[in-house]
Amino acid sequence: MEISPNKPAEIEIDSASVFYGKERILENLSLSIREQRIGFIGRNGSGKTTLLRILAGLQELNNGKVLIDGTEVAKNRKEAITKVGIIFQNPDHQIIFPTVGEELRFGLTQLGLNKNQADLKVVACLKQYDKVDWFERYISTLSQGQKHLVCLLSVLLMKPRVLLLDEPFTGIDIPTQRKLEQYLSSIKQTIIHVSHVPETFENYQRLIWMDEGVVQADGKPRTVIKKYKDAMKNYVEMNV
Amino acid sequence: MIEKTSVLIALFAALIAVLGLVPAFPLASGVPITAQSLGVMLCGTVLGSKKGGLATLFFVILTLLGLPLLAGGRGGVGLLAGASAGFIIGFPMAAFITGWLMEKTSSVDIHISVSLSSIVGGIVVLYIPGLIGMMINAGMSLNAAIVAVAVYLPGDILKVILVTIVTSAIFKARPNSIFARS
Amino acid sequence: MFTNVSSLETRLDKISVQRKIIFTCSAAAILFFIKNPIVMFSIFAALLIIYFSVGGFKFLWVGLYQLKVTIPFIIILAFWHLYLDQLDRGVTLIFRLISAFLIANLFILTSKIHDIILAIQKYSFYLKNFGINPHAVSITIGLFIRSIPILKQRAKNLMLAQSARSTKRSFWRISVPLAISVLDDADHVSEALRARGGIRKKED
Numbered sequence: 001m002e003i004s005p006n007k008p009a010e011i012e013i014d015s016a017s018v019f020y021g022k023e024r025i026l027e028n029l030s031l032s033i034r035e036q037r038i039g040f041i042g043r044n045g046s047g048k049t050t051l052l053r054i055l056a057g058l059q060e061l062n063n064g065k066v067l068i069d070g071t072e073v074a075k076n077r078k079e080a081i082t083k084v085g086i087i088f089q090n091p092d093h094q095i096i097f098p099t100v101g102e103e104l105r106f107g108l109t110q111l112g113l114n115k116n117q118a119d120l121k122v123v124a125c126l127k128q129y130d131k132v133d134w135f136e137r138y139i140s141t142l143s144q145g146q147k148h149l150v151c152l153l154s155v156l157l158m159k160p161r162v163l164l165l166d167e168p169f170t171g172i173d174i175p176t177q178r179k180l181e182q183y184l185s186s187i188k189q190t191i192i193h194v195s196h197v198p199e200t201f202e203n204y205q206r207l208i209w210m211d212e213g214v215v216q217a218d219g220k221p222r223t224v225i226k227k228y229k230d231a232m233k234n235y236v237e238m239n240v
Numbered sequence: 241m242i243e244k245t246s247v248l249i250a251l252f253a254a255l256i257a258v259l260g261l262v263p264a265f266p267l268a269s270g271v272p273i274t275a276q277s278l279g280v281m282l283c284g285t286v287l288g289s290k291k292g293g294l295a296t297l298f299f300v301i302l303t304l305l306g307l308p309l310l311a312g313g314r315g316g317v318g319l320l321a322g323a324s325a326g327f328i329i330g331f332p333m334a335a336f337i338t339g340w341l342m343e344k345t346s347s348v349d350i351h352i353s354v355s356l357s358s359i360v361g362g363i364v365v366l367y368i369p370g371l372i373g374m375m376i377n378a379g380m381s382l383n384a385a386i387v388a389v390a391v392y393l394p395g396d397i398l399k400v401i402l403v404t405i406v407t408s409a410i411f412k413a414r415p416n417s418i419f420a421r422s
Numbered sequence: 423m424f425t426n427v428s429s430l431e432t433r434l435d436k437i438s439v440q441r442k443i444i445f446t447c448s449a450a451a452i453l454f455f456i457k458n459p460i461v462m463f464s465i466f467a468a469l470l471i472i473y474f475s476v477g478g479f480k481f482l483w484v485g486l487y488q489l490k491v492t493i494p495f496i497i498i499l500a501f502w503h504l505y506l507d508q509l510d511r512g513v514t515l516i517f518r519l520i521s522a523f524l525i526a527n528l529f530i531l532t533s534k535i536h537d538i539i540l541a542i543q544k545y546s547f548y549l550k551n552f553g554i555n556p557h558a559v560s561i562t563i564g565l566f567i568r569s570i571p572i573l574k575q576r577a578k579n580l581m582l583a584q585s586a587r588s589t590k591r592s593f594w595r596i597s598v599p600l601a602i603s604v605l606d607d608a609d610h611v612s613e614a615l616r617a618r619g620g621i622r623k624k625e626d
Binding site for chain 3: 242245246247249251257258261278282286298305307312315316319320321322323377378384388402406409410413414417
């Protein structure tokens with residue numbers, strides 16, 4: 001992957017609110033992000049997935065705005081896809097095409113390249129990962145870990161400034177997870193990674209703990225993880 | 241949203257194709273009892289007239305172009321000379337009418353709405369071209385064709401019951417997903 | 423599913439899908455206007471010769487094997503027309519059926535499904551004039567092909583889960599969870615599609 005410009009992406013969440021009927025999933029959330037490796041941790045239902053979706057521009061806001069490098073991602077979709085890409089938990093939920101080549105090519109044609117230009121880049125990318133023979137392969141013949149890689153590559157090829165990961169390692173075995181983590185660590189773009197596993201964030205620059213749609217802690221991973229673990233312990237003890 | 245529409249059409253057409261893989265009751269007349277018309281009815285009861293009709297039409301066109309999507313791995317224009325020809329052509333209209341009736345009966349209890357729509361759309365409307373196709377391709381009179389085709393009726397009535405169960409269950413679990421009703 | 427059904431190479435492999443479809447549809451259409459049993463039989467014989475000249479005995483055999491699906495109906499036609507003493511009509515209809523399949527299969531057996539799909543996507547460009555978004559068609563086709571193995575596997579998994587809980591194994595019982603999973607999929611996939619820019623409007 002190309003080295004992105006030195007300056008990390010500028011992410012601004014400005015008084016963002018998301019309501020679902022009477023339920024307030026996010027309320028007046030404001031965050032300013034300039035780091036390169038950021039994590040979000042929290043229980044299920046803490047609002048972290050919704051947060052990811054507003055960063056990806058997929059969720060309309062009831063209030064406020066979300067900007068990545070100045071682009072309002074929910075309103076300006078054409079520019080948004082050059083700024084941010086997202087990878088969901090389940091590859092089956094995001095793979096659109098039957099073959100690897102088509103899937104990888106898609107993002108590039110969406111950005112305006114014609115088929116031949118796109119294919120050149122796809123082949124170059126597959127070469128880099130030593131998977132040139134994957135171009136014609138049917139995705140249904142790949143293993144879960146391999147499908148995860150296809151999802152990752154299909155988004156990376158679009159060279160977004162920010163990469164959003166929604167618990168991408170669920171359901172894959174440890175060796176495959178290590179391999180994917182390896183690919184991810186070499187990426188120069190900003191990564192925002194949502195997970196409920198604290199160990200994921202050991203080498204990250206910033207960790208934000210969310211609960212009930214509100215930021216509970218925000219800072220260096222070590223500190224936040226401790227607060228998170230303590231809170232989880234109390235929670236279990238209270239509810240037992 | 242056009243993305244949602246395209247995805248629904250693709251998925252439900254794939255559902256019809258996969259239902260064709262369910263082991264069929266082979267019958268002597270050459271048209272097996274398959275689960276595929278179940279998929280067609282579901283397109284109508286869940287997706288409504290437009291999307292359901294398009295999903296089914298999409299399936300039929302790809303089948304006629306040669307993809308082996310019809311139960312038994314059949315495909316191609318040759319099918320238009322066979323016993324199922326009329327039914328194949330009738331599928332999209334059946335889904336459309338089923339959906340249309342669902343939309344018109346959206347204030348009625350869902351079980352009644354679905355049963356009514358799938359009987360009229362999935363049986364009456366489907367059997368008309370089915371009979372015509374049988375008459376043309378088998379050289380039978382209307383009466384003979386009716387006899388030939390009547391053997392599928394019990395199976396299709398069972399499918400109506402199943403469609404009613406499935407659609408009502410979906411309506412209970414995901415009320416917003418019954419597009420025919422919203 | 424996605425190689426030639428016959429993996430034999432034939433002389434027709436190189437002809438474009440477009441030309442073959444046009445020929446296939448026209449030829450099949452003409453069949454329906456022929457009422458004479460002798461003419462129909464000759465067409466059948468001619469097709470056999472065409473099969474042989476295109477790919478030899480092997481190909482002819484594959485072509486004939488594909489006709490297996492028509493056997494039940496042929497038997498009905500034979501009995502019915504014998505009973506009515508309308509042999510002429512019977513012969514015409516039987517050989518019309520066989521010829522239609524032979525014509526259609528000539529196309530299918532000499533074309534890669536992959537190429538058929540590419541041709542559809544290419545020509546869906548002209549659907550613009552009918553108010554249809556060609557990009558949407560392209561994506562719908564890709565999604566359709568990709569979904570079939572996924573739904574197949576899911577149905578299998580559901581039946582497996584079912585057999586772990588009861589001695590009865592019927593397809594019918596899994597139809598509800600299968601249908602619901604399809605609807606849930608639709609939500610996720612359409613979002614993933616939008617995340618990468620969605621479907622281009624007709625005007626783009």
